[in-house]
Amino acid sequence: MGSIKKLAGQTIWYGLPTITARFLGFILQLFFTSIFSPDEFGVITQVYAAIPFLNILFTYGLETSYFRFVQLTDKTKLYNTLCISLFVSTTVLTVLIIAGARPLADFLEISGREDYVVYMAWIIFFDTLATLPFARLRQEGRPRKYALVKVLTIITQILFTIFFLIICPKFAGNPLFSWYNASFGVGYILIANMLGSFFALVFLYREVTAFRWLFDKQLWNDVMRYSMPLVIVGFGGMINEMLSRLVYTKVSTLPAEEKLTELGIFGANYKLAMLITIFIQAFRMGAEPFFFNQSKNEDSRFTYARVMKFFTIASGAVFLVVALFLDVWKVLITRKDPVYAEGLNIVPILTMGTVFLGIYYNLSIWYKLTNRNMTGAYITLAGAAITILLNIWWIPYFGYTGSAWATFICYAFMMMVSYLLGQKYYPVPYDAKRVLFFLLLASGIYIVHHYIRSLQPGIWTVHACGLVGLGIYMAVTGWMERGDFRRLLLRKP
Template sequence: MSVAKKLAGQTAVYGVSSILGRVLSYLLVPVYTARFAAAEYGVVTGLYAYVSFLNVLFTYGMETTYFRFANRPGTDRKRLYNEVLSLLLVSSIVLSGLLVLIAKPLMQFMSLPPEQSIYAVWIALILGVDALAAIPYARLRLENKAGKFAAIRMTNILLYVGLNLFFIVLCPDILEGKYLTALKPLIATVYNPSIGVGYVFLSNLAASVITLLLLGKELTDFRFRLNLEPLRPMLKYAYPIMLMGLAGMVNETLDRILLGWWLPKGFYPGQSSLAAVGVYGACYKLSIFMSLVIQAFRYAAEPFFFAQSTEKNSPATFAMVMKWFTLSCAVIFVFISINIEDFSLLFLRRPEYREGVSVVPILLLANLFLGVYYNLSVWFKLTDKTYFGTYISFGGALLTIALNFLLIPLLGYMGSALTTLACYFMMAAVCWYLGNYHFPVPYPMARLLSWLLLAVGLVAVSWFISVADFWLRHAFHAVLSLAFVGLIYLVERPRKSTPTPALTRK
């Protein structure tokens, strides 16, 4: 097997396992929105927003650092593995212990119910266990054991989903006598209804612990070896990576935290700030359709871009990839936004969650621009000027904080959605502007923006023209969607052209 085929195969394994895992987790959204009130789901949304930041702090860039130093000539990989894992073991114990000690005031700081401080304890344990698993996972990737890596990742997801269904659906239904009534005594011994939404975190903790056990082979040959001297250059290398990770998390998840902080009391009549966070978090999940496409694209595109970088016509190739990526995402944006009523009924099971669906088209468009940014970022990766990526990420983080501060008190979670769109649009625009100077690519930007404006116009038409009849409404939406796809085909389809003598002359 050639190196290229081997790389492509491993990329597919990593990509499919990651994307399939996200899809399975996403299927829990209808369960949560059916079983939990918006305020309860707000606790889940709020805590996992903090987890995104804490995950970065718990690993502080050491996973990428381990890859970098393990591939240096003359490196003793076994010794490096022991030193990095020893450092993470110590730091995870310290950080998890600190979070456990301050669980109650931490919940108050996060504007979450302090009486549910046990959730913070479980989160602290999850973070510690996941941080310990990061380096064994990295070792599997370093040793090209993509199959084992994917199998363990999928086992983790399946355990998490299965435990959620068991504790949140099966146990309550059996206790209520809906089915399998003979199991009531057994279920009563393992299920405590008062824990409620806490079973989301307990399921995560159980899945993380079992995952660590599945990494037993990578852990049993580990030997504790903490020597700060050789770790100093690694920590120096890891520090900027951690900062970039934190900036990225600001752009991705900070809005759900700031919404709970800055939403004025009573902004939504009859709904608490925590409930508003739950509504926004559930609606945000509907934009995952765009996120999945972007993630799949990144797994395939990054190695493709690097492979094409030495080709003479690589700029034209990059421009073509950008065009079709953007058009494909525009079709997804139009289809989901126009049919958002059907998607919301399917995934958002309670009416209180569906009050926030107006943010979904904005979040879909925001994620589209994030995908455009990933396309455009090829220039600073190929020119080894990745520090521009750091600058752009931090600029996006500052814009996210500033606009959330201004817009949340005025527009509620709509302000957070518009902030996300503004952030990703700004990142894409700045990246394109700088790329024109450092690595010019003939992107058809004016043409693509015209298509996006048309897409937004079609979505606006579908939203503002109300059709009461069920079948007529769906026929109208189908016509709009198919008209957009048909127009793209007519205008952008490849056309055969007769080569000129000048082009055919050798």
């Protein structure tokens, strides 16, 4: 249990800044919905849907590879080699994107806004160069600086956003602000993001300048063989997460203006579902290096099984916090336009789907430890195929609700297949029956609460029932796992 408590500590240290950054970013998105209409928000949703795909291409799995190879070779040599590789490839790809800004803008259906594509390219450029410095901080166990830089970066972005969207319009007639163009609108979101990403490199100055121009070709070849399948995994994951918003306007049969309005509603409600993504991301930040380090221990597989159980319990609780209190979250996204609330029905679907994705992340350790990354790539590609086919099929008929169910089914498929293959190639004694029970318990509580909510008993009654449902879940899971919780708190094995 001591190792699991260590993971909990790492999740707090490395995850807290991620939670803070993602939560502040989430608040920032809510601010956008309060000043931009759904069709305007739809434009920026299109741009941000493309960024994660490009991030995968730019980083090509080097972060995970760094954690893997740092245990097998000289750390300084590895850092130098990977930093050089990343700098050269990032520079080339950024130039190509800027040169192709016009066709990219046409593909994203924001023709005439090539400047948006250019700012997007610079955002990715700065973010990519910060990847390995951040990984180095995690690997060296320097959580304080990691936290400080992450939080300072998002705060910097927020300050620039406030400056461009609130302060500048108030001084539009001042000669000092003659450069400000109010019609640029959502474009200032990209500029603020770009500046925040640039300052992240400034805050990471020592780590950025720590590498030397010493390149080990053989080591680079070994890393590339391990990393390339992770690129496929990354692309597949981004397809599953982002493709629905990226192709929504291309698949929907609605008139052009209605497409963007629905996309804006979809994007805003997707942000609510991402509340649980914040928790999962925090867990992954601590879990990835932890899992690799634990692989050397004889009882590592039992540790993975216990981690899975605790993760599922925690994920179920977060799911209920999101799903049982939709009326609270509705207030956050409807400040500008009540039409955003029309998409609340997809939030529980996407949230439970994301729980499945988190379980899949736990399960995926089997192919990373057995060097079967291509198998992981095949699983992800199969999930991506499901996402593509179901979105093309369902969006014209069911709109964003169909897209939400496509995401749910995709992640459920990936979770089950990874579990079955993992038990074949790297058996871990997961308590599958209890994991399934916890998921069904959380789902059942939500279904009962949804029925009560449909009776419209009053807002306070709905919230009271939500608290009762959450309390029941915590009581049942706490009682069933009272032995492990007691050992965890007392640091017993």
